[in-house]
Structure formats: C-alpha cells, structure tokens
Amino acid sequence: ARYRYRVGAAKPVAAEAAEEVPVDLLAENAKDRLISRLQDEIRHVRKVYKNQTRESAALDALVDAIYEVVPTMQTVRVPKRRVVSSDVEEESLVLLLGDLHIGEVVDPDQTSGIAAFNVDIARRRIQYTVDTAIKIAREKMVNYHFRRLVVPILGDVVSGIIHDELRVNDEVGIVGQIVVAVEILAEAILKLCQEFEEVHIPCVVGNHGRVTEERYFKGKATNNYDYLVYKMLEKVLADQSNLTWDIPKAFFTVMTVENSRFLLLHGDVVKSWMGIPFYGLQRAYLKWRAL
Numbered sequence: 001a002r003y004r005y006r007v008g009a010a011k012p013v014a015a016e017a018a019e020e021v022p023v024d025l026l027a028e029n030a031k032d033r034l035i036s037r038l039q040d041e042i043r044h045v046r047k048v049y050k051n052q053t054r055e056s057a058a059l060d061a062l063v064d065a066i067y068e069v070v071p072t073m074q075t076v077r078v079p080k081r082r083v084v085s086s087d088v089e090e091e092s093l094v095l096l097l098g099d100l101h102i103g104e105v106v107d108p109d110q111t112s113g114i115a116a117f118n119v120d121i122a123r124r125r126i127q128y129t130v131d132t133a134i135k136i137a138r139e140k141m142v143n144y145h146f147r148r149l150v151v152p153i154l155g156d157v158v159s160g161i162i163h164d165e166l167r168v169n170d171e172v173g174i175v176g177q178i179v180v181a182v183e184i185l186a187e188a189i190l191k192l193c194q195e196f197e198e199v200h201i202p203c204v205v206g207n208h209g210r211v212t213e214e215r216y217f218k219g220k221a222t223n224n225y226d227y228l229v230y231k232m233l234e235k236v237l238a239d240q241s242n243l244t245w246d247i248p249k250a251f252f253t254v255m256t257v258e259n260s261r262f263l264l265l266h267g268d269v270v271k272s273w274m275g276i277p278f279y280g281l282q283r284a285y286l287k288w289r290a291l
Helices: 023-069 119-140 164-169 174-195 225-236 277-290
Strands: 089-094 144-150 198-202 243-246 252-257 260-265
Touching (some): 198 252
16 A cells, blocks of 8 residues: 655554454453452451441440439429320320431521521420420310320431531531530420320431441441430430330331331431432332331
8 A cells, every 4th residue: 555644744554463362361350350359349348347346336435434424414393194084085196306417507698598507596496396296285186185205316416427518517516416416305305204294215316427428337326426315315314204215226116106116217228219219218118018
C-alpha cells in the first residue's frame, strides 16, 4: 500500500499482530484479581468489626457506669385504681413516639420560614403530645376507662452523628443530645405516670443512633445511642412503681395490647421497591409473619 505524508509528519507504522494470550492465563489472572478483591473486603470487614466491637464494649461499660452513679428521680403519685360502672368499657391506650431527632437544627432562614426545629421546639412538641393525649383520654373518650397506657418509642430519639452535616450543624453534640433527651422524656413519662394506673414502654432503636457512619447488624441495638437513652431512662425512673420497660437487645420487639400482637421496629431495615415504600413493607410483612 502507498502512503502520502507531509514532511515532518509521523510515518504510519503497520500494527504488529497481537500475540494470542492463552485462555488458561486469562482465567488465572481473573482468579488472582478476584482473590485480591476478596482479601481486601475481608480486611475491611475485620477492621469494621474490630471498631464496632471496641465501641460496643465501651458503650456497655458506660451503661454499667450509669447504673452505678446516676441517681433515680423523685417519683410521682400513682393514680388510685378506679372502680368503673358496667356501662364504661375498659381499654388500653397506645401513644406512639418516634423520630424525635433531639439535637437537630432546622434554620427557618434556610427554609424560607417553612420549617424550624431545635431542642426547645422538640421539648414543646413532646409536652404538647403528652398533654393532648391526656386530654383526649379524659375529656373526649369519656365512655372508656384507660387503665393501661403503652408508649412505644420507635427510635431516632437523638439526631446522632451518622452524617457530616449533623455533626457540624446540630445544636449540641451527641453527649448533650443524650442528656437532653433523657431530661425531656423523663419529664414526659412521669406526667403520664400521674394520669394512668399502668404505663408500659417498649423501645426499639433507630438508624440515627448508630455509633458509626457505616451500617452494621451485629450489635445494631445495643451499640446504639438510642439504647443508651433508654437504659438511662430506665435507671432514673427505676423507683416509679407503675412504670415498666421492654428494652430488647434486638432491633425489634413484639408488644401485646389487649390480646393483639404488634411488631415494633424502626423501619430502616425495610427496603423500598422502585422508590415505593409500600412494596417493601409488604415483603417485610410477609417475611416477619412467616417467623
């Protein structure tokens, strides 16, 4: 073949025929790459597990220390057991609490005044919720007597440290969030204990209470700041005679109300399908029901 080229231009060079690589060598190289990738993943998992184990042990030690040094709060008066007439129906009342995100800040200037949130607003919201529940039970549902109140707390009590923006923008750090959460919830729970003869509080943890950014399942409940809040509440309210707790070491629990069972979990373990939560909830429901 003839080629024309300008002076100074690179001359075309005929490509050398590529040497054929043996199939066995290609397979061996692919195998080596797979082994190397798996070894890297194993090292990463071991590192994460080691960190989580160390942090979990530290959290367990902190819980034990709290039980030794944190004093119990003064109790409140327990309502006397009422004798109701035959035309009044006895039922249990359920008040759900969750996603309190105590410590998080939403600046109204950054939302054009649409939303605002801080510790003071969180406190007032919880107080309003408790006062409204008492008012509804006492003034609106007069044909019922609610001897027992169940207050499931469904996690994300604190804002947490799982995102960089939370660590930077939260009103208080994680220690402050725990202290404030215990203070606010203890006050609310004692108010409920004054109004109902029995108060039971089952608890599950949320994802915002994780101690690391990375997700994990081993120690998901106990290695969680929500769990620490619950254990501190259990300690400071230990002398309240009409108050009971269910603080599982699993990330879920089952509560029974009037012979009906309810599965409690935060929901972060439920995956949506094509961006639609309903199908994920439906699949999760079928799996849990099979258990």
